[in-house]
Each structure stands twice: as C-alpha cells, then as structure tokens.
Amino acid sequence: MSAEPAFKPRLAAIPDPGEPKIVAEGINKTFINRENGEEVVAIENLDLTIRDQEFVAIIGPSGCGKSTFLYMLAGFEDISAGTLSMDGHPVTGPGPDRGIVFQEFILFPWRTVLRNITLGLEMQKVPRAEAEAAARKWIGLTGLTGFEDAYPATLSGGMKQRVAIARALAYNPEVVLLDEPFGALDVQTKFYMIRDLQTLWQEAHKTIVMVTHSVSEAVIMADRVVVFSARPARIIYDERIDIARPRDALDPKVIDRQREVTEVLSAEVDKQMRREAGRNPLGN
Amino acid sequence: MTDIASSPACTASRRAFLTRRNREKWMAWLRPVISISVPLLIWELASRLGWINSFLFPPPSQILTALWVQAGPQGRPPYAIFYHVFAxxxxxxxxxxxxxxxxxxxxMLIALTAWGRAIFRPIISAIMPVPTLAWTPVLLLVFGIDNRTTITVVLIATSFEIIYNVVAGLDMLSKRVFWVARSMGASHTQTFFKVIVPGVLPYLITGLRIGIGFAWRALIAAEMLAASSYGLGFMIFDAAEYFNIDIIFGGIMLIAILGLLLENVVLGRLEAATIKRWGVQVER
Known part of the structure; x- marks a missing residue:
C-alpha cells in the first residue's frame, strides 16, 4: 500500500457545492409484504438535496432502503409520497440523463466490451463512428484498453464492472447512480478499482450518487457521506469530506472520518439488532 | 513470453507440446471413426461367414451397394435416394x-403478457405430454396423405421445445437488464431487437436443437403412416413390403447420418457463432 500510485498525484481541492441538482422532499415509500399483506414502511419523510457535480455516498444498515432510494432516483421505483425532482422537473421514469451501475454488472453477454459501451449511444441513434470514439475515450479512462473486442464472459469481475461503469458514462448522463458498485468484487480488486478510478470520477464532471455498505469506500471516494437509519430510512448523518484527492486509505484524516462514520453506523446497526431481538419471541 | 519461448530448452518442449496437440487432434477424429467402423466390420464378417442370418442382417457392404444403386439411374424410381432425402x-x-x-x-406472449400466460400456459401444459405421433391419425383425416400432414407433425414436435425454451430464456433475463436498457433511453422497439431478441437467442437455439431431434424422429414415423411416395420413413416402410432388407438398413443409416448432420453440424455452427462465442450458459 506504500507503493507510489500509478498516476501523478494531483491534489485537487473538493469542488464547492453547485446548484441543487436532485431534490427529494418528504419522500415516503411503502411496500405491501406479499406474504402477510402487511404494509412495510421502507422510507419515511426523507429530505435530501444533492448538488450539481457532487459525489454523494449513501450508506446504511442492510435492508434500510438505500437501494430503493437510488432506484427512485433512477426512475425504476415509484415514490409513495413526497416529491423527487431533478433540475426542477419531477422524476417520472428512467431516462438517459441518469446512468446506472449495478453490483451484478448486468452486461449484455452477446456484445463485446466496445459494443456494450456504445449501446447507450446506439439507442440514441448516434452515428456508429461517433459512438465508438466516445466509447474508446471511456475504455481508456476505465483501464479497458486492449479488451475492446472481448466478450463479457471472458472478463474478471473487476473488468466487468469497469465495462458497466464505462457504459454508464459513455452516453453522457448528467447523473451517475452507483448501486454498491464494488460489492461483488474481492477485497484486492476492490482496492485497486477504488484507487484507479479516483481521477475518473473527478474528470467525469458528473453528479454521482453511490449506495454502499462500505465506510472506507464512501469516505475515500465521496465529497459527502450520508448515513441512512435502519428501516424506515431517515438521514442520521450528513457530512462533507473535505480531504484533498487523491485520498490514501492510510491518511489519518481519512481514518478519522471513517471512524466517525463507523460509530454512527454501528450505533444504528446495534439499535436495529436490539429491536429485532426484542421482536424475536425467543428473546435471545 | 517470447524470450523464454525462444530459448533452446524451451523450443524442444514446445515442439513436443505441439506434436502432442497435433496427435490429440487426430485422435479426436480417429476415435469415433474406429468406434463405428469396428462393429460394422464385425457385422460384415459375421454376415459373410454365416454366423448370423445374412437375409435379416445383410453385410454393410451389401447395404451400401443397394444405396448406391438406388441413388443412381438404376434405382426404382431412378435417383430414388435423392428424392427421399429431399422430401x-x-x-x-x-x-x-x-x-x-x-x-x-x-x-413471448406467455413470458411477456399476462393474457398470453392465462390463455396458452394451461393449453400447452395439457398438450405437451401427448406424443406427436398420436396426432398423425387426426392429421391424416384432416389433410389426407399429403405433405401438410408430415409438415404439421414436424411443427408440433418442434414447437413445444421452442416455446418452453423461449419462456425460460425470457424468465432468465433479469429485471435489471430491462432497467439498464430503459435508462439508456431505449424505445420499446429497441428493447425488443437489441435486448430481448439477442437475450433469448441462446435459449431459442437450445430449443431448436432439442426440437429438431424430436421432429426428426417424429417425421420418420409419420412418413411411414402418411407419406404417399417419398421420404425416408416411406422408403423404409415401402422396402419392408418387398422384403428389401438392405434398403431398410440403408434408410436407417441415412436417418442416422442426416440426424447427426442436422443436430451437430447445422446447429453446432449456429451455437459456435452465438452461445459458445459469447460464453453464455443456457440453463435447462
């Protein structure tokens, strides 16, 4: 870990928050449990403003509704109550202004790496040469050079996720949504991906919302960390991470911040566990 | 890699490796040839030496001669084999x-629409276990001794496997695949041609492979019942009437060879260009 990073360390300051990009006000989400017909409140009265070109990491206990919130931003899930808007317009469904990266990659196995990445532009009827030029740019930035003609099945998990990230960026969305992007990768791969892609996120100039369950991922990558409570989700922590990039996992400032977030998160997890134990008739 | 390979010690082992690979390749060819020709040779000897009844089991050389004659101008009718195979x-x-x-x-109606599922699922579950041949008498009454009868038998034999596999393929397409397409701004038509069709293709090919196997078997049987003048099934049935046992065996050999070509060469090529190239696993 003490090895010199491959790229030139450019100590970039954290950009000042821009105009509000995504505004969530009084968001509620309720599900009907299919088994017992009970109403489950996943998210309750949630307010969150995400600013233009801000990198926000959302973290929370598992099952807290953070992915549901991300899917609402993407337009995959409806909101039960409240308003959710982007650039002042309500979010009504998915669209190419928001790119998505899933934990499970969800690549198209019948398309090569290059063709996976150009697909979004093909859908928008961008001429092939132009689409390929755009794709090649992101292939370079995500470290996929040389793999253009490979099929996804031949790639490792880390490479697959690079393809998914390049694919989401290639059609130039304003917002990129990352749903536990490194969750399916082993620790080594994850470490190198986070390090290699640090500059990518800055150069992309996008508003990025990442859902994760890893505190270190959140603190190393994001401009701002938001912690959701256990279900129903509320915001219990919301702080900017004013540490210059590139960030080192061993930097005391990073470690301090990680400890701070971990304390908030583990207090919440404890509370959730106690509540669940209380509900357990055996009471263990 | 190259500097290691060019060192003298490595060249020798490399050459040995290559000749071994060459031999493997030859053996892969030779093994099936041996395993088929040895029993045929024993059969030839047994029949000629009178160990087995040479009227009921004419030697393979006699069978091939009969086929050769029937494939030529002396056949009854001339070039009969070609007509039978073509039919x-x-x-x-x-x-x-x-x-x-x-x-x-x-x-697709079953997998993608509620009404399609409601209408077709029960019908298909009820009809699927019926052997295709059971339909032949009905078809004979409807169409008479006609190509329509035999073609319909093939249609019935193949359809169920294709339906089953198309439904399985569509069920395997994750909801997230459609989410990715929609967040690329895909229209319904684009989603159909760029996601659904290629996504289902490997399953369609698997269904085709199994369906053709069934169809080939059903067709030969149906031709025995419902073909007026041509077709391999008819040829065998007709030869039995005249005790042309060599033609019966010749027909069986042709059915085996053509079935092999259909299932392995034609579909094998199709699979090599899709499933194998993409490295997709079709679960059944």
Missing amino acids: SMMRIVIGVGLALVVGTVVG
Missing part, C-alpha cells in the same frame, strides 16, 4: 421454420 429434408425445414415462428411468438 424428408423439405418437410423438416418447412416444419421447423413454421415452429420457429409459432413457438417464438407464443413463447
């Missing part, structure tokens, strides 16, 4: 072609 193949190609259309449409 059977035509029925297979037309029947399978129709099944491809019917099966894909019905499969």
Whole structure:
C-alpha cells in the first residue's frame, strides 16, 4: 500500500457545492409484504438535496432502503409520497440523463466490451463512428484498453464492472447512480478499482450518487457521506469530506472520518439488532 | 513470453507440446471413426461367414451397394435416394421454420403478457405430454396423405421445445437488464431487437436443437403412416413390403447420418457463432 500510485498525484481541492441538482422532499415509500399483506414502511419523510457535480455516498444498515432510494432516483421505483425532482422537473421514469451501475454488472453477454459501451449511444441513434470514439475515450479512462473486442464472459469481475461503469458514462448522463458498485468484487480488486478510478470520477464532471455498505469506500471516494437509519430510512448523518484527492486509505484524516462514520453506523446497526431481538419471541 | 519461448530448452518442449496437440487432434477424429467402423466390420464378417442370418442382417457392404444403386439411374424410381432425402429434408425445414415462428411468438406472449400466460400456459401444459405421433391419425383425416400432414407433425414436435425454451430464456433475463436498457433511453422497439431478441437467442437455439431431434424422429414415423411416395420413413416402410432388407438398413443409416448432420453440424455452427462465442450458459 506504500507503493507510489500509478498516476501523478494531483491534489485537487473538493469542488464547492453547485446548484441543487436532485431534490427529494418528504419522500415516503411503502411496500405491501406479499406474504402477510402487511404494509412495510421502507422510507419515511426523507429530505435530501444533492448538488450539481457532487459525489454523494449513501450508506446504511442492510435492508434500510438505500437501494430503493437510488432506484427512485433512477426512475425504476415509484415514490409513495413526497416529491423527487431533478433540475426542477419531477422524476417520472428512467431516462438517459441518469446512468446506472449495478453490483451484478448486468452486461449484455452477446456484445463485446466496445459494443456494450456504445449501446447507450446506439439507442440514441448516434452515428456508429461517433459512438465508438466516445466509447474508446471511456475504455481508456476505465483501464479497458486492449479488451475492446472481448466478450463479457471472458472478463474478471473487476473488468466487468469497469465495462458497466464505462457504459454508464459513455452516453453522457448528467447523473451517475452507483448501486454498491464494488460489492461483488474481492477485497484486492476492490482496492485497486477504488484507487484507479479516483481521477475518473473527478474528470467525469458528473453528479454521482453511490449506495454502499462500505465506510472506507464512501469516505475515500465521496465529497459527502450520508448515513441512512435502519428501516424506515431517515438521514442520521450528513457530512462533507473535505480531504484533498487523491485520498490514501492510510491518511489519518481519512481514518478519522471513517471512524466517525463507523460509530454512527454501528450505533444504528446495534439499535436495529436490539429491536429485532426484542421482536424475536425467543428473546435471545 | 517470447524470450523464454525462444530459448533452446524451451523450443524442444514446445515442439513436443505441439506434436502432442497435433496427435490429440487426430485422435479426436480417429476415435469415433474406429468406434463405428469396428462393429460394422464385425457385422460384415459375421454376415459373410454365416454366423448370423445374412437375409435379416445383410453385410454393410451389401447395404451400401443397394444405396448406391438406388441413388443412381438404376434405382426404382431412378435417383430414388435423392428424392427421399429431399422430401424428408423439405418437410423438416418447412416444419421447423413454421415452429420457429409459432413457438417464438407464443413463447413471448406467455413470458411477456399476462393474457398470453392465462390463455396458452394451461393449453400447452395439457398438450405437451401427448406424443406427436398420436396426432398423425387426426392429421391424416384432416389433410389426407399429403405433405401438410408430415409438415404439421414436424411443427408440433418442434414447437413445444421452442416455446418452453423461449419462456425460460425470457424468465432468465433479469429485471435489471430491462432497467439498464430503459435508462439508456431505449424505445420499446429497441428493447425488443437489441435486448430481448439477442437475450433469448441462446435459449431459442437450445430449443431448436432439442426440437429438431424430436421432429426428426417424429417425421420418420409419420412418413411411414402418411407419406404417399417419398421420404425416408416411406422408403423404409415401402422396402419392408418387398422384403428389401438392405434398403431398410440403408434408410436407417441415412436417418442416422442426416440426424447427426442436422443436430451437430447445422446447429453446432449456429451455437459456435452465438452461445459458445459469447460464453453464455443456457440453463435447462
């Protein structure tokens, strides 16, 4: 870990928050449990403003509704109550202004790496040469050079996720949504991906919302960390991470911040566990 | 890599490796040839030496001669073999072609629409276990001794496998695949041609492989009952009337060879260009 990073360390300051990009006000989400017909409140009265070109990491206990919130931003899930808007317009469904990266990659196995990445532009009827030029740019930035003609099945998990990230960026969305992007990768791969892609996120100039369950991922990558409570989700922590990039996992400032977030998160997890134990008739 | 390979010690082992690979390749060819020709040779000897009844089991050389004669101007009718093979193949190609259309449409209706599922699922579950041949008497009454009867048998035999596999393929397409397409701004038509069709293709090919196997077996049987003058099934049935045992065995050999070509060469090529190239696993 003490090895010199491959790229030139450019100590970039954290950009000042821009105009509000995504505004969530009084968001509620309720599900009907299919088994017992009970109403489950996943998210309750949630307010969150995400600013233009801000990198926000959302973290929370598992099952807290953070992915549901991300899917609402993407337009995959409806909101039960409240308003959710982007650039002042309500979010009504998915669209190419928001790119998505899933934990499970969800690549198209019948398309090569290059063709996976150009697909979004093909859908928008961008001429092939132009689409390929755009794709090649992101292939370079995500470290996929040389793999253009490979099929996804031949790639490792880390490479697959690079393809998914390049694919989401290639059609130039304003917002990129990352749903536990490194969750399916082993620790080594994850470490190198986070390090290699640090500059990518800055150069992309996008508003990025990442859902994760890893505190270190959140603190190393994001401009701002938001912690959701256990279900129903509320915001219990919301702080900017004013540490210059590139960030080192061993930097005391990073470690301090990680400890701070971990304390908030583990207090919440404890509370959730106690509540669940209380509900357990055996009471263990 | 190259500097290691060019060192003298490595070249020798490399050459040994290459010759071993070459031998492996030859053996892969030779093994099936041996395993088929040895029993034929024993049969030839047994028949000629009178160990077995040479009327009921004419030696393979006699069978091949009979086929050769029937394939030439001395055949009854001249060039009979070609007519029989052509008739059977035509029925297979037309029947399978129709099944491809019917099966894909019905499969997609079942997997993608609620009403399609409601209408077709029960019907298919009820009809699927019926052996295709059981339909032949009905078809004979409807169409008479006609190509339509045999083609319909092929259609029925192939359709169910195609429907089953198309439904399985569509069920395997994750909800997230459609989410990715929609967040790329894909229209319904684009989603259909760029996601659904290629996503289902590997399953369609698997269904086709199994369906053709069934169709080939059903067709030969149906031709025995419902072909007026041509077709391999008819040829065998007709030869039995005249005790032309060599033609019966010749027909069996042709059925085996053509079945092998259909299932392994034609479909093998199709699979090599899709499933194998993409490295997709089809679960069944």
